[in-house]
Amino acid sequence: MTIAKTFAEAKAEDRAVLIGCMPAGFPTVDRSIEQMIAMHEAGCDVIEVELPYSDPVMDGPVIQKASDIALANGVRTRDTLKIIEAVASAGATVVLMTYWNPIEKYGVDAFARDLAAAGATGLITPDLIPDEASEWIAASDRHKVDRTFLVAPSSTDERIAMTLENCRGFVYATALMGVTGARNAVSSQAPELVARIRKIDPDLPVGVGLGVGNGAQAAEVAAFADGVIVGSALIRCVLDAPDRAAGLDSLRALSSELAEGVRRR
Amino acid sequence: MSGPAATLPDLAGHFGKYGGRFVPEALIKALDELEAAYRSAKTDPEFQATFKDLLLNYAGTPSLLYRANRLSAALGAEILLKREDLNHTGAHKVRNVLGQALLAKRMGKPRVIAETGAGQHGVASATAAALLDLECVVYMGQTDTERQALNVARMRMLGATVVPVTNGSRTLKDALNEALRDWVSTVETTHYLLGTAAGPHPFPEIVRDFVSGIGTEARQQCLDQLGRLPDAVAACVGGGSNAIGIFHAFVPDEGVRLYGFEAGGDGVETGRHAASITGGSVGVLHGNRTYLLQDEDGQTIESHSISAGLDYPGVGPEHAWLHDTGRASYEPVTDAEAMAAFQLLCRTEGIIPAIESSHALAGVAKIVPRLREELGRTPTIVVNLSGRGDKDVHTAGAYFGILDKAETVVPGENT
Ligand SMILES: Cc1ncc(COP(=O)(O)O)c(C=O)c1O
Numbered sequence: 001m002t003i004a005k006t007f008a009e010a011k012a013e014d015r016a017v018l019i020g021c022m023p024a025g026f027p028t029v030d031r032s033i034e035q036m037i038a039m040h041e042a043g044c045d046v047i048e049v050e051l052p053y054s055d056p057v058m059d060g061p062v063i064q065k066a067s068d069i070a071l072a073n074g075v076r077t078r079d080t081l082k083i084i085e086a087v088a089s090a091g092a093t094v095v096l097m098t099y100w101n102p103i104e105k106y107g108v109d110a111f112a113r114d115l116a117a118a119g120a121t122g123l124i125t126p127d128l129i130p131d132e133a134s135e136w137i138a139a140s141d142r143h144k145v146d147r148t149f150l151v152a153p154s155s156t157d158e159r160i161a162m163t164l165e166n167c168r169g170f171v172y173a174t175a176l177m178g179v180t181g182a183r184n185a186v187s188s189q190a191p192e193l194v195a196r197i198r199k200i201d202p203d204l205p206v207g208v209g210l211g212v213g214n215g216a217q218a219a220e221v222a223a224f225a226d227g228v229i230v231g232s233a234l235i236r237c238v239l240d241a242p243d244r245a246a247g248l249d250s251l252r253a254l255s256s257e258l259a260e261g262v263r264r265r
Numbered sequence: 266m267s268g269p270a271a272t273l274p275d276l277a278g279h280f281g282k283y284g285g286r287f288v289p290e291a292l293i294k295a296l297d298e299l300e301a302a303y304r305s306a307k308t309d310p311e312f313q314a315t316f317k318d319l320l321l322n323y324a325g326t327p328s329l330l331y332r333a334n335r336l337s338a339a340l341g342a343e344i345l346l347k348r349e350d351l352n353h354t355g356a357h358k359v360r361n362v363l364g365q366a367l368l369a370k371r372m373g374k375p376r377v378i379a380e381t382g383a384g385q386h387g388v389a390s391a392t393a394a395a396l397l398d399l400e401c402v403v404y405m406g407q408t409d410t411e412r413q414a415l416n417v418a419r420m421r422m423l424g425a426t427v428v429p430v431t432n433g434s435r436t437l438k439d440a441l442n443e444a445l446r447d448w449v450s451t452v453e454t455t456h457y458l459l460g461t462a463a464g465p466h467p468f469p470e471i472v473r474d475f476v477s478g479i480g481t482e483a484r485q486q487c488l489d490q491l492g493r494l495p496d497a498v499a500a501c502v503g504g505g506s507n508a509i510g511i512f513h514a515f516v517p518d519e520g521v522r523l524y525g526f527e528a529g530g531d532g533v534e535t536g537r538h539a540a541s542i543t544g545g546s547v548g549v550l551h552g553n554r555t556y557l558l559q560d561e562d563g564q565t566i567e568s569h570s571i572s573a574g575l576d577y578p579g580v581g582p583e584h585a586w587l588h589d590t591g592r593a594s595y596e597p598v599t600d601a602e603a604m605a606a607f608q609l610l611c612r613t614e615g616i617i618p619a620i621e622s623s624h625a626l627a628g629v630a631k632i633v634p635r636l637r638e639e640l641g642r643t644p645t646i647v648v649n650l651s652g653r654g655d656k657d658v659h660t661a662g663a664y665f666g667i668l669d670k671a672e673t674v675v676p677g678e679n680t
Contacts, residue, residue, distance in 0.1 A: 054565040055438065055550065057445040058289050064432055077562045100287055101549040105563030127287050127549075131277065152291035154452065159293060177291055178450040 025075025043259025060181030088119030122146025218261030278466020356652030364475030382437035383573030384416025386460030461504025465552030476510030505581035526628030529597030619652030
């Protein structure tokens with residue numbers, strides 16, 4: 001399913017889309033597939049696969065740790081594409097989040113082609129701003145892959161407008177000035193940022209991420225955003241679990257709690 | 266060459282295809298503000314006068330250009346040493362930190378953060394912060410805090426907070442990641458005092474400009490002392506600040522060859538090195554497009570060098586561009602070659618150089634025969650002696666096996 005359709009369906013049901021993140025290959029290729037499918041079955045509308053990277057400057061300790069484990073276990077870019085294929089064919093809408101260097105190394109056009117072939121609908125680029133993205137914009141147009149750039153509370157209205165113009169599918173609003181990781185309270189900057197985005201483009205769906213960790217926070221964000229993005233809290237289910245089965249159980253439980261949250265707006 | 270070279274980077278911070286800004290959107294406003302503050306400072310006579318006064322009366326520049334006669338005889342060339350080792354804090358880095366700390370003041374930011382490998386940039390940052398009454402937090406890989414315990418103590422004496430970084434490889438690149446993470450969360454009150462001529466635009470340009478006094482001084486000193494320009498200028502290249510600092514003024518002088526010497530570690534062919542240009546490939550790291558050490562998937566590869574200050578898997582974008590255009594030549598120098606040059610300078614001139622700077626001396630020893638042949642005469646070469654070797658006494662002592670058993674145990678350090 002395309003991202004646009006996923007957002008449209010949720011809108012028709014008067015709820016927000018739940019986007020759950022998981023690093024590819026964490027802790028192994030097979031187990032990451034199993035975890036993503038469990039998240040999908042328990043209510044994550046979109047699976048945001050994260051390509052593990054050695055220097056993830058936007059990420060807090062939880063995602064860093066999971067990425068390090070995946071890399072230490074030898075995950076490759078081509079494994080990430082296989083994982084996307086497996087999760088997409090299980091029926092999930094899949095987007096990929098990646099730092100830019102692995103894509104540049106793979107070859108920008110080849111990556112857009114292979115990403116589309118694997119069944120991902122789009123790419124989220126945390127360290128690629130539209131100003132530097134001409135090659136990616138051309139390649140993603142050629143291979144019909146959606147583009148999600150980030151906006152932040154510090155972005156000027158001009159930059160927000162320019163970024164929205166270059167997004168397709170949805171825009172990622174970073175709820176606070178900081179790195180990924182669950183927080184005790186949802187940022188007060190987030191509703192204001194979403195309002196600024198809507199004023200410039202009322203139609204492009206807005207996903208809000210950074211800090212959401214439970215159903216109540218998901219409901220709080222769902223009240224003003226089109227999509228709720230959850231990463232570290234889901235990953236912690238696996239990191240903290242004593243064994244594989246317990247990790248999957250806790251992933252399912254949190255996913256359904258979050259799914260219930262995005263319906264309680 | 267004088268045309269385009271003098272006006273780089275372009276408005277978006279590109280040196281040819283290199284440089285730019287590959288950072289989270291959350292940092293763009295801070296980078297724009299920094300750029301605006303820098304542009305206005307550049308043309309503000311008061312800012313320039315304050316900077317000049319600190320360089321002159323606090324840092325001790327202009328540094329000497331010293332004709333090293335015994336070293337010259339040993340190498341078969343006329344060698345002039347640009348004595349940045351005599352600056353306050355013992356390296357070229359003081360120029361950059363004074364400039365950036367003044368900028369932080371100008372932007373009304375009371376806090377600076379810095380990354381450091383060996384601790385040299387951390388000590389310099391803590392120094393400038395103490396002088397200008399700024400709060401200072403230094404990120405340092407845990408491996409490095411253990412290897413460089415004395416510099417950790419220095420920073421703390423100067424009032425800085427040192428945060429050991431336990432992520433990833435626990436070295437300089439991880440300290441840089443952590444500083445960027447801090448900055449994303451604290452950007453309203455904090456200036457990131459980046460330690461080399463790399464990172465996202467405008468850092469490569471700002472750092473270059475603050476350290477470019479090295480080359481301006483050296484060029485004038487050559488004209489005054491020799492009545493002409495040198496045949497070549499040489500420097501070691503880690504992130505690239507001391508090299509771009511001495512190159513910049515000479516770039517338009519086409520007759521002056523520019524040489525950058527990278528840390529070849531055990532030898533580039535062994536894979537254990539820190540030679541980004543001569544042993545790496547083009548990619549994106551820490552906010553800019555440049556040469557870096559990476560695997561087939563674009564994951565950063567850890568660097569290796571006996572010199573902590575050169576032990577970094579990337580290089581500033583202007584060097585990538587100078588390499589591609591052929592204006593400067595880059596070559597690797599192994600640990601062993603650098604240490605031989607270290608010893609040579611100690612014994613011929615009574616100067617203990619930083620191990621970083623020893624890479625430049627070793628590189629010069631290698632190019633002299635080639636230059637002699639090309640020129641058909643004795644070449645005149647200016648070498649940037651970027652720092653003094655006090656910080657390296659332990660490493661060098663262990664390397665040469667000249668520490669007595671009792672002395673090998675330096676408090677807090679492991680051999
Ligand atoms: C004395 C000295 N020279 C050179 C360097 C390398 O840095 P850069 O390449 O930025 O000059 C360092 C870094 O710590 C240093 O301390």
